[in-house]
Amino acid sequence: MPSVTALKNRFRIRYALMALADALLLGTIGFHLIEGWPITDSLYVTVQTLTTVGYGDLTPRDGTGRVFSIVFMLVGAGGVALAVSTIVQSVVQSELVLTFGQRRRSRKMSKLRDHFIICGSGRVGSHLVRDILSANESLS
Secondary structure, X not given: OOOHHHHHHHHHHHXXXXXXXXXXXXXXHHHHHHHOOOHHHHHHHHHHHHOOOOOOOOOOOXXXXXXXXXXXXXXXXXXXXXXXXXXXXXXXXXXXXXXXXXXXXXXXXXXXXXXXXXXXXXXXXHHHHHHHHHHHHHHO
């Protein structure tokens, strides 16, 4: 079963990817409706804007399109930056938790002396525990 941290990280990554998809959808539909461009051209300009490439081959023609572009640039670029940083943070955090968890477990295991690890506590395991306990009492 995944840990709470892993579940939070999955949620963050899913949320970031959904935010990116929403930004692509919003920009594509916005440019399509405001500028009247085909969906493919609208998607092309949206991706240019979100990635801050800006080839400049398609630009908004009127004031409404330019205002939409300005708002979309500010919100979209910020959203992409936030989404990318969230994904990177989640991946790095997962790796750190995994690494430190293994290190902690190894340290605890190296300190153990004179012990037994019994996997399973069914009928055979419980007999084994009783035998070990009775052997330990007879040694004392």
